[in-house]
Amino acid sequence: xxxxxxxxxxxxQDAFFKMAMGVLxxxxxxxxxxxxFYIFSHGISAFSWEFFTQLPKPVGEMGGGVSNAIIxxxxxxxxxxxxxxxLGVFIGVYLSESxxxxxxxxxxxxxxxxxxxxxxxxGIIAYTWIVxxxxxxxxxxxxxxxxxMMLPIVTKSTExxxxxxxxxxxxxxxxxxxxxxxxxxxxxxxxxKSGIISGILLGIARVSGxxxxxxxxxxxxxxxxxxxxxxxxxxxxLIFNYATSPYQDWQRLAWGASLLLxxxxxxxxxxxxxxxxx
Amino acid sequence: MKENKSILxxxxxxxxxxxxxxxKDIDISFYRKKVTAIMGPSGCGKSTLIRSMxxxxxxxxxxxxxxxxxxxxxxxxxMNPILVRRKVGMVFQRPNPFPTMSIYDNVLAGYYLNGIxxxxxxxxxxxxxxxxxxxxxxxxxDNLHRKGTFxxxxxxxxxxxxxxxxxxxxxxxxxxxxxxxxxxxxxxIEELIIELKTKVTIIMVTHNIxxxxxxxxxxxxxxxxxxxxxxxxxxxxxxxxxxxxxxYLTRKFG
Numbered sequence: 001x002x003x004x005x006x007x008x009x010x011x012x013q014d015a016f017f018k019m020a021m022g023v024l025x026x027x028x029x030x031x032x033x034x035x036x037f038y039i040f041s042h043g044i045s046a047f048s049w050e051f052f053t054q055l056p057k058p059v060g061e062m063g064g065g066v067s068n069a070i071i072x073x074x075x076x077x078x079x080x081x082x083x084x085x086x087l088g089v090f091i092g093v094y095l096s097e098s099x100x101x102x103x104x105x106x107x108x109x110x111x112x113x114x115x116x117x118x119x120x121x122x123g124i125i126a127y128t129w130i131v132x133x134x135x136x137x138x139x140x141x142x143x144x145x146x147x148x149m150m151l152p153i154v155t156k157s158t159e160x161x162x163x164x165x166x167x168x169x170x171x172x173x174x175x176x177x178x179x180x181x182x183x184x185x186x187x188x189x190x191x192x193k194s195g196i197i198s199g200i201l202l203g204i205a206r207v208s209g210x211x212x213x214x215x216x217x218x219x220x221x222x223x224x225x226x227x228x229x230x231x232x233x234x235x236x237x238l239i240f241n242y243a244t245s246p247y248q249d250w251q252r253l254a255w256g257a258s259l260l261l262x263x264x265x266x267x268x269x270x271x272x273x274x275x276x277x278x
Numbered sequence: 279m280k281e282n283k284s285i286l287x288x289x290x291x292x293x294x295x296x297x298x299x300x301x302k303d304i305d306i307s308f309y310r311k312k313v314t315a316i317m318g319p320s321g322c323g324k325s326t327l328i329r330s331m332x333x334x335x336x337x338x339x340x341x342x343x344x345x346x347x348x349x350x351x352x353x354x355x356x357m358n359p360i361l362v363r364r365k366v367g368m369v370f371q372r373p374n375p376f377p378t379m380s381i382y383d384n385v386l387a388g389y390y391l392n393g394i395x396x397x398x399x400x401x402x403x404x405x406x407x408x409x410x411x412x413x414x415x416x417x418x419x420d421n422l423h424r425k426g427t428f429x430x431x432x433x434x435x436x437x438x439x440x441x442x443x444x445x446x447x448x449x450x451x452x453x454x455x456x457x458x459x460x461x462x463x464x465x466x467i468e469e470l471i472i473e474l475k476t477k478v479t480i481i482m483v484t485h486n487i488x489x490x491x492x493x494x495x496x497x498x499x500x501x502x503x504x505x506x507x508x509x510x511x512x513x514x515x516x517x518x519x520x521x522x523x524x525x526y527l528t529r530k531f532g
Contacts, residue, residue: 168374172438175332176445177364178391186391190378 036266039259046256056222056238059247066257068224072139072232076218077208079143079228084150085200091151092158092196093184099163115152122148123213131217137231142218146210150203157199161192198272205268209261211236235261285310285479286331286354286449291345293323293330295338300326302503304345308449308496313471313480315494315511317487319526323503324483328451331481332366333359349448364392367442368451372458373434375426375441382422384437385409388445404444411477412440413470432463436470443478450474452482456489468493487527491515499523 050065057064091107098104126145131137165188173183189196214220219231220241226232235257242254284307293301301323308314316324329335330343336359347354354362375384385405389396396404405422409415414436418429426437435455442450452471456464471480471493484490490497491511498508499522507514507523518524 166374168370168372169376171334171370172374172376172441173387173391174334174337175363175368175370176388176391176441177360177362178388179360182391182393187376187378191376193378 036262039255039262042255043257043259046252047259051253051256055224056250056253059250062249064249064253066233066235066238066253066260068221069233069235069238069257070260071224071226072218072221072234073208073236075139075226075228075232076142076146076214076234077204079140080146080150080207081200081204083144083147084154084203087147088151088154088200088203089158089189089196091155093162093189095155095159096162097184111152111155114148115156117148118212119145119149119210120212120215122146123215123217126213126217134229136229137217137219139218139225139228139230139232142214142232142234143228145213145217146207149210149213150207153203153206154196154199157202158192158196161195161199162188164195165191194275198276201268201272201275205265205272208268209236209265211240215240283310284308285350286481287346287348289346289348291330291343291347293326293335293341293343295342296340300503301330301343304505306498306505306508308479308481310479311475311477312495313475313482313493314496314498315490316481316483316498316500317485317490317526318500320485322500324500325453327500328368328453328481328483331449331451332368333362334368364388364445365447366449366451367445367447368453369435369438369442369455371454373431373438375429375434375437377425377427379426380423381409381418381426381429381437384426385440385444387441408440408444409437411443411474412436413466413473414440430463432459432466435459435463435467439467439470439474443474447478449479449481452480454483454485457485464489487529499526501526 048065050063052065052070053067054063054065055068056066091111095104095108095111122145125148126141130141130144134141169187169191170183173187178187214234214237218234218237220237221231221233239254239257239261242250242257245251286308288304288306291301291304292299304327316327318324326335330347331354333354335341335343343355345355349357349362349365354366375381376387379387382401382405383390385408386396386401389404406415409418414433417433418437421428426434429437435458439450439455455471456467459467468489471482474480475495482494494511496509497511497514499506499514499518499520501522507518507520509518514523515527518527
C-alpha cells in the first residue's frame with residue numbers, strides 16, 4: 001500500500017513537473033515572437049506597390065523597390081530545387097531500400113557530412129566548379145551552391161519517411177506481380193508523398209535565407225536580370241548589402257526585404273506541417 | 279485423393295536461407311478447387327512454404343531453393359517471378375490495402391501496377407465481380423471512391439481478397455488470413471473461403487486448428503521443415519497416422 005501522504009506528494013511532484021515543461025516550452029516561443037514582432041514593426045512600413053515592382057533607386061533618390069531581388073531569389077530557389085529534389089528523393093529511396101551494405105553506409109556518411117559543411121564552403125565549391133570555368137558570377141552557380149545545401153535535407157527526410165512505410169505494402173504490390181520499379185514509383189513513393197513534400201518545403205525554407213553561399217556565386221546585381229549565366233540580386237544579399245549601408249532609405253528596404261523573407265520561410269514551414277497532417 | 283486433378287506439384291522441394299535448411303524434401307500435390315490447409319507449430323516453415331509458391335521468398339537475401347514445383351506442367355521455379363505472381367495470388371496475415379488508393383483503385387491495383395490498360399467498362403465489371411466474389415460489394419458499393427483504409431479490419435481483408443481475385447489467379451494463397459481479425463470477421467472470411475473454392479484453388483496457412491477442420495478439404499501437417507502428414511482433413515483429424523500430428527492436434531505442443 002502507498003501511504004496517502006506519499007501519494008499526495010507524488011501528485012504535487014507530477015503537477016510541478018508538468019508545469020515546468022509547459023513554462024519552458026513557452027519560453028522557447030519568446031525569441032521567435034520577439035523577432036517576428038521586431039521585423040514586422042520595422043519592415044511593414046517598407047511594403048508598398050513600388051517595393052514589389054520597382055528596382056532599387058540610387059543613393060539620394062527616394063523610393064525604389066526590390067523586384068530584382070525577389071525575381072533573383074525565386075530563380076535561385078528554382079534552380080536549386082530542380083537539382084536537389086530529384087537527386088535527393090532518389091538517394092533517399094536508395095538509402096531506405098538498401099539499409100545495409102557498404103555503399104549505402106558511405107552514402108549516408110557523405111550526406112551527414114554534407115549537412116555539416118559550412119554554407120560559405122558551398123559557395124567556394126560552386127565558385128571553383130562553375131564561376132571560374134564559365135568566367136563570370138551567375139545565378140546558376142548560386143543555385144548549385146544552394147542545391148548542395150538542400151540535398152541532405154531532402155535526402156534525409158525522404159529516407160526517414162520511406163523507412164516508416166510498412167514492408168507489407170511492398171509485399172502486397174509484389175504479390176500482384178508488380179515489378180520493382182513500379183512498386184517504388186506507384187506504391188511506395190505515393191504512400192510517403194506528404195512526408196517527402198514537407199521535407200522539400202523545409203529544404204527550400206532552409207536555403208532561401210542563405211547569404212554566405214551567394215556572396216561569390218550569384219554576387220548581386222542592382223539591375224533586373226533573368227539570365228541564369230549572369231549575376232543577379234537576391235533577398236539575403238540585398239539585406240546584407242543594404243543593412244550595412246549608411247543610408248536610411250536603403251536600411252528601410254533591408255527591413256522590408258527581411259520581413260518578406262521571414263514571411264516566406266514561415267509560410268513554407270506552416271505549409272510543411274499542414275501537408276504532413278493531411 | 280485421386281478424385282481430382284492436381285494443379286501444383288512439389289517434388290523434392292528444398293529451401294535454404296544462408297546455412298539454414300528451412301524446408302526439407304517436400305513432396306506434395308495441391309488439388310484443383312479444393313481448400314488445402316497447412317498447419318504446424320510456429321517456425322515449422324509453413325509461411326516459407328506458401329511464400330515459395332508465388333516466389334515471394336526470392337526477396338530474402340541468401341535464399342536458395344532446389345527441387346521442382348510444377349504449376350500445371352510448367353516448372354514454377356524457372357518462370358519469371360512476376361508472371362508466377364500474376365497466376366498465384368496472395369492474401370497476407372495483416373490486411374494491407376494500398377493507403378493512397380480508393381476501394382475501386384485497390385481492386386484494380388494489379389492491373390494498374392502491371393501497366394495493363396482497361397476500358398472504363400472493363401474496370402467497372404472487374405471491380406463489381408471481384409467485390410461480389412469477396413462478399414464485400416453490398417457493403418461498399420456506395421463508397422467505391424473512398425480510401426480503402428477507412429474500412430474495418432475484416433472488410434479490409436476482404437478487399438485484399440478482392441484485389442487478388444481481380445487478377446483471376448489460378449491459385450489463391452492465404453497466409454493466416456484471419457489471425458489479425460475478430461471472431462465475427464473471421465467467421466465471415468471462413469464462409470467466403472468455402473464459397474470461393476468453387477472458383478479457385480485455395481492454399482492456406484493457419485494456426486487455428488478449428489479453422490482447418492471447418493473449412494479445408496485437405497490438411498498438411500508440417501514439423502521442423504518436413505511434411506509429416508498430408509491427407510483429407512477428416513482423416514487427419516480422426517485417424518492420423520503419426521504421433522506428432524496427434525500430439526499437435528491435441529495441443530500437446532505447438
